[in-house]
Amino acid sequence: MLPFYLLTFFAAMPILAYVLAQKTNNKGLVIGLTTIVLSLCLAIFISKFAILGSLQKQIINNKIFNQIYIDSKISSEHLKGIEAQLNEDELKNWLVKLAAEAINLKKLNSAESLITFSERFFITNNEKLIFYGLYTNLRDAKFPEYKDVVFSVDTESDLPCLIKSGNIDLFIMNGPEIPIAKKEINDIKDMMLTNLDSMIPGFDLASAHLNQETIEFNIKISCIDNPNFFYVKNLIVLNQTSTSNTYKINLNEWLKVSQEL
Numbered sequence: 001m002l003p004f005y006l007l008t009f010f011a012a013m014p015i016l017a018y019v020l021a022q023k024t025n026n027k028g029l030v031i032g033l034t035t036i037v038l039s040l041c042l043a044i045f046i047s048k049f050a051i052l053g054s055l056q057k058q059i060i061n062n063k064i065f066n067q068i069y070i071d072s073k074i075s076s077e078h079l080k081g082i083e084a085q086l087n088e089d090e091l092k093n094w095l096v097k098l099a100a101e102a103i104n105l106k107k108l109n110s111a112e113s114l115i116t117f118s119e120r121f122f123i124t125n126n127e128k129l130i131f132y133g134l135y136t137n138l139r140d141a142k143f144p145e146y147k148d149v150v151f152s153v154d155t156e157s158d159l160p161c162l163i164k165s166g167n168i169d170l171f172i173m174n175g176p177e178i179p180i181a182k183k184e185i186n187d188i189k190d191m192m193l194t195n196l197d198s199m200i201p202g203f204d205l206a207s208a209h210l211n212q213e214t215i216e217f218n219i220k221i222s223c224i225d226n227p228n229f230f231y232v233k234n235l236i237v238l239n240q241t242s243t244s245n246t247y248k249i250n251l252n253e254w255l256k257v258s259q260e261l
Contacts, residue, residue: 056085057086099138115131139206152247153248154249162225166221167184170208171218214238217233218231228256230255234253
């Protein structure tokens with residue numbers, strides 16, 4: 001891509017030749033119109049509100065796209081350059097769109113470097129959810145086999161009563177007190193959880209598989225046929241060779257509680 005001043009020079013050469021010719025009429029009009037046209041072109045390239053953005057933005061943006069197309073890590077020099085050109089909101093929007101485009105194009109090395117660079121700009125809880133969403137999309141693209149991972153309770157499990165209502169929660173053993181998946185249940189067939197049942201994008205069953213975690217599951221139910229409440233609390237080591245893990249509950253694992261759920 002030629003620098004703007006060279007493009008301007010080459011564009012102006014025929015006009016300059018016309019104006020300098022001895023038999024040219026209306027030189028003043030030609031010079032005036034030329035000045036207006038070149039001024040508009042200049043404004044389009046370098047104005048703060050330019051249609052095409054500033055020339056520097058375009059140059060850096062093109063360099064970054066070139067690196068994405070060959071799926072290389074984005075140069076820190078280019079990232080710092082675009083950071084200097086954009087305000088904070090523009091930068092965050094630009095990073096989200098560019099990272100998403102890199103993931104769609106399966107340029108995962110480039111996408112990962114963009115997401116790593118962007119983490120420090122997403123500060124509020126809502127912004128962090130956007131960042132985690134990007135990370136989750138990248139992870140699912142890199143490890144598609146874990147995208148549909150499932151944990152379920154065997155429907156042949158023994159139950160202490162007919163289920164009226166309840167809930168099932170999955171936690172990482174010795175991890176944060178935030179479930180990686182949770183779900184309200186009305187039947188034993190409801191005791192199946194996927195990544196879609198997570199509270200935080202990326203903090204889910206797939207991440208537990210990738211990190212080879214042991215899962216603690218808690219199940220609490222109320223009964224239709226009696227006033228009692230029951231719960232099960234146990235551990236399961238995820239099968240790393242399968243994305244589907246099933247646990248069968250024996251009757252003696254249910255514990256009775258008197259308080260409401």
